[in-house]
Amino acid sequence: MTRYRGLTWDHPRGRRPLEQTAAEWRERGVDVVWDAQPLEGFEAHPIEDLAARYDLVVLDHPHLGDAVAAGALQPVGHLLGSEAFVGPSVASYTLGGELWALPLDAATQVSARTASRVPVAPRTWGEVASLAEDGGVALSLAGPHALLSLFSAAAALGHPPVDEPGAPWLDDAGLNGALDLLARVHRAALPGYAELNPIAMLERVADRADPLSYVPLIYGYVTFSRGPDPVTFGDAPRASADSPPGSTIGGTGVAVSARTVIDDDLATYLRWLVSDQTQRRVIPVRSGQPASSAAWRDPLVDAAASGFYSATLDTIEHATVRPRAAGYPAAQQRASAAVRDALDGRITTQALRERLRTETLASVERTRS
Structure with a gap:
């Protein structure tokens, strides 16, 4: 079984959904070990350096220009299905006609x-x-x-x-x-x-x-x-x-290092992370903040979050993308x-x-x- 190393950010929202589901996927034959870095590192650490050490990197979209220029990532648009995501989530990870990260978490x-x-x-x-x-x-x-x-x-x-x-x-x-x-x-x-x-x-x-x-x-x-x-x-x-x-807009997407081989098992895992079912029923109950429109508009997800999603939906739908x-x-x-x-x-x-x-x-x- 191939072991993949992933890096996320050190907050329950960024860490728990990935860490807590890793054991389930290990039983399915996909071994992903997740490390975490502080918020300040997430905001400023060069992605090209992280991609040299990790197979999967949870990132924010302003880093795409650096990462793409360095050839550190590989396109992942072929992994995205028919799911819809809130606001400009997909647009924020699209550069030069390619999608470089799968929307995992949405925030603005x-x-x-x-x-x-x-x-x-x-x-x-x-x-x-x-x-x-x-x-x-x-x-x-x-x-x-x-x-x-x-x-x-x-x-x-x-x-x-x-x-x-x-x-x-x-x-x-x-x-x-x-x-x-x-x-x-x-x-x-x-x-x-x-x-x-x-x-x-x-x-x-x-x-x-x-x-x-x-x-x-x-x-x-x-x-x-x-x-x-x-x-x-x-x-x-x-x-x-x-x-x-x-x-x-902020939030996070999961990107794949250019040196990593995306085999069928890893592709299945990544598609699962951003699927509507995972975003609605797995991510929220593990302290995560989903990116899919289905999750943000789900009454059960919203009620469990004291109306967080419905109260801020208009803002994220009108959010803008930073320079990249x-x-x-x-x-x-x-x-x-x-x-x-x-x-x-x-x-x-x-x-x-x-x-x-x-x-x-x-x-x-x-x-x-």
Whole structure:
């Protein structure tokens, strides 16, 4: 029996469904051993390095440009059946006409709140700013999330990020408008949360002794919707009451190293992971967050998650895809630091525009190299 090594991310949502089903598949003749890396590694570690050591890699779509340029992955579109997936899940893993990862988990930036203190979530960015003035609000800005929040705010204004090598990620109207929306909230936001990743921020929202009670844009984690102190998730803010929410999709797909032979047994296992039946009846009960439309629209799955899926479905269906040029993940980190500088008043909007343009061009140079 061939042994395959897989790498996922170290959170119950990313780890438990894979680890807990591995034993079942070992009995069927498919031996997959899953390791896990921290969230920060998942967001930043080069996929080409991981693909040299692992057969299967659970990844986020911004890494595709680097991985494809390095020849680290192999196309997996032939493994996908007739299943439908929420939002731009499939599109986010499609590059150069090929599908490079199977949608395993779907997530996007949504709002999170303590329902006892914020009974009704703000619908618009104007309402978010008003709530921030009353206290209890903070933005998710650590790591890449400042830039992703800028992208989402721009998308709400009708100016989503551009996934085209050489083109500015945001046009001037999107950048100016989005920065204004975020800055208005940030000026009144609670201090002390800027260094926290989304998981740590959601832990604070769930902690009734912590003053944080609302985050307008943060990646949704179904695991926080359960338990004695659940977090209540809802749609991301809109520019106006009648416009769509603005959000930047995340989630994960499972990719296959270019050096790995996909035999019939491995193909069967991978198809099983993303099948509607697995996504509806296996992934959710093992702390996972499915990607299939069938699972997100399943009343039983939704009820078990305290309405997490129905409350955020509109947001993920309108979510946008990040740039995926080679070099983008590293550029994303540097650009996010520039967004934090702008929100804190250390640089001007024009300086931010120039720094974002610099990072765009850095991605293009990496793509050509």
